[in-house]
Amino acid sequence: xxxxxxxxxxxxxxxxxxxxxxxxxxxxxxxxxxxxxxxxxxxxxxxxxxxxxxxxxxxxxxxxxxxxxxxxxxxxxxxxxxxxxxxxxxxxxxxxxxxxxxxxxxxxxxxxxxxxxxxxxxxxxx
Numbered sequence: 001x002x003x004x005x006x007x008x009x010x011x012x013x014x015x016x017x018x019x020x021x022x023x024x025x026x027x028x029x030x031x032x033x034x035x036x037x038x039x040x041x042x043x044x045x046x047x048x049x050x051x052x053x054x055x056x057x058x059x060x061x062x063x064x065x066x067x068x069x070x071x072x073x074x075x076x077x078x079x080x081x082x083x084x085x086x087x088x089x090x091x092x093x094x095x096x097x098x099x100x101x102x103x104x105x106x107x108x109x110x111x112x113x114x115x116x117x118x119x120x121x122x123x124x125x126x
Contacts, residue, residue, distance in 0.1 A: 023061075048086075 010030040018038040026046040034054045041061040048068040052075045059079040067082075069089040078098040087107045 010027055012027075012035055013031045013033040014035060016036040017040050018036050019040060020037075021041045022045055023041050023043040024045060025042075027050060028046055029049040030047065030051070032050060032052045032055045035052075035056070037052075037055055037057045037060055039059045039061075040057070042065045043061050044064040045062075046066045047070060048066050049070065050067075051071045053071050054074045056076045057080050058076055059081075060077070061081050062085050063081050063083040065082075065085045067090055068086050070087075072090055072092055073094050076096045077092075077100050078096050080097075080100045082100065082102045082105045084104045085102075085106070087102075087105050089108065
């Protein structure tokens with residue numbers, strides 16, 4: 001199978017992008033598995049379908065980010081900011097969300113949030 005630019009996956013797995021500014025970037029379907037993304041700014045980024053399994057997103061800025069359908073199993077999201085982020089289709093049941101902020105985030109009504117998530121009540125369901 002020939003790979004075309006639309007089929008290409010941005011492979012950022014296991015890289016250290018801590019404190020890098022990726023605000024308003026388009027990285028749809030990117031592979032961030034095992035990446036170190038501590039304090040990284042994804043404000044307004046288009047990241048739908050990306051794979052963050054096992055990534056460390058401690059204190060990451062995910063405000064206004066499009067995270068629809070992202071894989072987040074075993075990710076560390078401690079202290080991350082998700083203000084008005086779109087988390088539709090994201091399963092956060094197996095991630096560390098200690099101190100994460102979810103005000104006005106979009107999520108599915110059926111989603112069960114871990115008990116340590118801050119301000120989920122301010123979110124909205126789709």
